[in-house]
Amino acid sequence: MLSGKLWPAHPKPHNGECLSSWLVRCAHSNGLKLQTFCRLEFGSNYQLWNRDIDRHIPQWLLGKISEKVSVSCEELEKHMLSLFEGRLFPELTLSGQLRWLCPLVIKHRLHNGYGMQFCPQCLAEGAEPYYRLSWRVGFYTFCPYHQIIMHDRCIECGASVSFHRCELGKPGIYKDANMACCWKCGFDLRQSPNHHVRFWNKVLFERWAAQLRAIDRQFVNCGKFDFDRLILLHQLCRLIVSKSLAPDLQSYICNLCGQPERELIKTKIAFEQRSLAERHYVISLAKWLLLKYPRRILLAIGVRVIRRNWLYRDIELNDKSLLAVCAVR
Numbered sequence: 001m002l003s004g005k006l007w008p009a010h011p012k013p014h015n016g017e018c019l020s021s022w023l024v025r026c027a028h029s030n031g032l033k034l035q036t037f038c039r040l041e042f043g044s045n046y047q048l049w050n051r052d053i054d055r056h057i058p059q060w061l062l063g064k065i066s067e068k069v070s071v072s073c074e075e076l077e078k079h080m081l082s083l084f085e086g087r088l089f090p091e092l093t094l095s096g097q098l099r100w101l102c103p104l105v106i107k108h109r110l111h112n113g114y115g116m117q118f119c120p121q122c123l124a125e126g127a128e129p130y131y132r133l134s135w136r137v138g139f140y141t142f143c144p145y146h147q148i149i150m151h152d153r154c155i156e157c158g159a160s161v162s163f164h165r166c167e168l169g170k171p172g173i174y175k176d177a178n179m180a181c182c183w184k185c186g187f188d189l190r191q192s193p194n195h196h197v198r199f200w201n202k203v204l205f206e207r208w209a210a211q212l213r214a215i216d217r218q219f220v221n222c223g224k225f226d227f228d229r230l231i232l233l234h235q236l237c238r239l240i241v242s243k244s245l246a247p248d249l250q251s252y253i254c255n256l257c258g259q260p261e262r263e264l265i266k267t268k269i270a271f272e273q274r275s276l277a278e279r280h281y282v283i284s285l286a287k288w289l290l291l292k293y294p295r296r297i298l299l300a301i302g303v304r305v306i307r308r309n310w311l312y313r314d315i316e317l318n319d320k321s322l323l324a325v326c327a328v329r
């Protein structure tokens with residue numbers, strides 16, 4: 001039944017939907033379980049789901065999908081992490097930590113990381129649930145539409161989001177609705193609690209939300225999106241959580257902006273692998289320091305809570321404004 005030029009059912013990807021989510025929907029729309037669908041279409045030798053397919057998919061496979069749904073490869077790539085190449089991180093490598101990307105940490109088809117975040121309300125909207133590419137972004141810690149904190153796991157059993165597994169061990173069940181359910185315990189993720197974001201600084205959160213909406217629009221009509229500033233934001237986040245590089249930075253910012261100081265987990269893991277709540281908190285502090293740029297950064301350097309050389313360590317110095325900070329003595 002799949003031998004035609006096009007798949008019998010070939011739903012188009014939703015706006016901002018990630019490729020993996022859409023492939024699951026394609027399988028279900030054709031009345032097949034995902035594993036069966038992939039075996040019939042891509043052969044049993046190719047294991048699609050033991051890798052992060054939004055990060056990398058071989059060109060032959062992308063070409064095949066493109067033909068079967070009549071959507072160009074270029075269009076499909078907008079639903080993959082390659083969309084962020086040269087924007088959030090310099091180059092899309094096959095492995096290793098990418099700046100601002102929450103990793104899935106896949107082992108034996110299991111997601112051991114919590115790299116797919118979700119907004120329960122977004123998931124509940126529209127005709128069918130689907131997962132957005134932007135939800136993989138490390139600073140996408142709240143939903144800019146519903147103004148609630150994202151989730152990154154099932155609140156019932158703690159399992160990561162692995163919608164490609166939602167039908168495993170459930171013979172005959174492949175309805176779309178299952179994509180919104182925890183693959184492990186069946187909890188409907190749309191029922192996850194709504195924790196409203198505390199907008200403690202209006203300008204800060206408005207700009208942050210605008211940034212998130214721009215990512216959802218695949219950066220179309222986003223005006224002058226300052227990608228270089230995201231490099232600096234990342235550096236600051238790394239410094240705030242580092243007890244060795246900038247031990248006083250967190251309390252310095254908290255004193256000035258009136259936010260509570262929190263105990264941060266002592267770990268050497270990448271910033272993107274820290275808990276969602278911790279990322280949200282740290283990013284908000286870093287963003288506060290970046291308001292009125294570069295004044296607050298320079299003041300922090302002046303009182304020695306930030307060392308200038310740590311600020312631009314390990315990064316590409318193509319940010320003119322950052323160079324300006326580095327040059328001020």
Ligand SMILES: [Zn+2]
Binds near residue numbers: 121123145147
């Ligand atoms: Zn939402």
Ligand SMILES: [Zn+2]
Binds near residue numbers: 154187
């Ligand atoms: Zn669960």
